[in-house]
Amino acid sequence: MDSNLDEKMAPRTPSELVALAEALIFVADEPITTKLIADVLEEDRESIDAAVEELKREYESRESGLQIREIAGGWQLATRTELHEQVRRFLKTRPSAKLSLASLETLAVIAYKQPVTVPEILEIRGVQSASAIKTLLDKRLIVAKGRKEAVGRPMQYGTSKDFLIQFGLKDLSELPSIEDFEDLVQ
């Protein structure tokens, strides 16, 4: 990468500053202060304040779905309040093949040991798995597979058709085996 010395000679135009401020506010983990933006861009605070104010006006005037808001002494990009209902609706529909580690562990035990009972899962994982099982049932990744003929007739669980679909498997024989893995780590 060539050092853009020549370019740096010329001061940034106001619209360049607006664009840079926008990018930094966008990528920041938390509200970013005027001072921090000024430090990173090696500009004075007044120019940054002006740029952010301009950016704010832009978002307002074009009736954007987003807004620049001042929060906790810094700047942040957020959705506009009026759209919350639709945003919330989207967040709810978000497809969730995503799993917490506890759920993933429980799913792994069920996938490889099915049909398997809650006490058996407990024995293998060494921790209670009740809430993970609930999550997996809610996500339809596992299903009850009848009761085991043992003391207390505990319910047995196995993976569902949705499990196969979500993980792109034709059938359970397509689950990778320990051998497949050994091939890769030899």
Place this chain on the structure above:
Amino acid sequence: MDSNLDEKMAPRTPSELVALAEALIFVADEPITTKLIADVLEEDRESIDAAVEELKREYESRESGLQIREIAGGWQLATRTELHEQVRRFLKTRPSAKLSLASLETLAVIAYKQPVTVPEILEIRGVQSASAIKTLLDKRLIVAKGRKEAVGRPMQYGTSKDFLIQFGLKDLSELPSIEDFEDLVQ
């Protein structure tokens, strides 16, 4: 999902749709498809496509620090390439570790020949690729794509959605044809 019948009486204006699309693209934590936006807003896909195109133009014309890009079959809000130096300085990140030559070659074979088995990769590369495949699986750039109906039912591999995202591809068809590389070879 409750049907907001009353609100639906008045159809949304194009600019309302643009704002809503913008909010959803922003909130989504990965590229969001036209279909999903349309489903959430209960609009047809054509209106959404038009709204997103309009949004894209808006970002371009006001020389925003951000851009709307089509990637992995969906829409994403991201910083503009030209600002990478300042953004990186702010995030204090270095470009992430590059893939090794062996991993890149293996990834290229998988991208163009998918679904493909380990022995098939060996044949093209002329070298064992197990550790490269392991790396690519760990980085989620490739996924298992079922077993091949052949002796030993070997596991087949293909590229993932993350591959499209990390390599900035709309879809696999955006990859240049492998035959195009022939001209470079001779």
Place this chain on the structure above:
Amino acid sequence: MSELQEQFSFDFHTERAQIVGGGGDDLKIKIGDFAGPLELLLFLIRQDQANIFDIPIARITEKYLEYIRLMKRLDISVAADFLVMAATLIEVKSKMLLPRDPTASDEEEFEDPRQELVDRLLEYEKFKSAAGMLYERSTVEQAIFTRGPIESDDNNAEIDASVFDILTVFQKIVARHVDEIKLEIHREEISLADMLRALKKRILETGELSLLAFFEEMHTRRELVTAFIAVLEIVRTEGVKLLQSKTFGDIILKKVSEPPAVAGG
């Protein structure tokens, strides 16, 4: 010194593993850094400025072998695939030396022994170029950033799991229990064979055996399972009958004279 070594100059003290390509260009290549034998072969052909469709196989083979020897001398482990290619080159070279079948007419397709190798090299090189394209794309992508986390992001870190994650996680769980499993082994679990032997002995001695009593002698669930399998096995193979006097009553294992006939076959 061989031709190859003259072309590669190395500094054993500083960058032992680095060689510099000849021809005065800056091409620096680490020994062993070749992604595979095909890449090495392509490099040698290029360096020789040879035509890939008319590879001077004797010279290239010599250089290739020289390189392998060099790697060995530098204590760099040579992957088996490099040796396989060495064998292939030697084979092609020897085939080239064979006189052509004089009865074959010119028209008849003369299969050049190098053909397969050339095909593989050309095929490989396409993917090597594709890898370069991917590299460039990823470099461009690294100049683009997505937004920082926002409130609505799910903050309990969830995993977008693949089937390999399921396998990896399962292996970890199993590994976590290795100690416990070892403990169980130390408890000297009785094997099926031992169980069968003990069971047979008991029945032979007494003629019959209460199944309930036998099962009650077991200490662990695993032993119980083994005992149960042993009973099934002995009934199947040894001419032992299960007798039950009343429903839900005790079951008696009783020796009968003849083993049951084996069905099918």
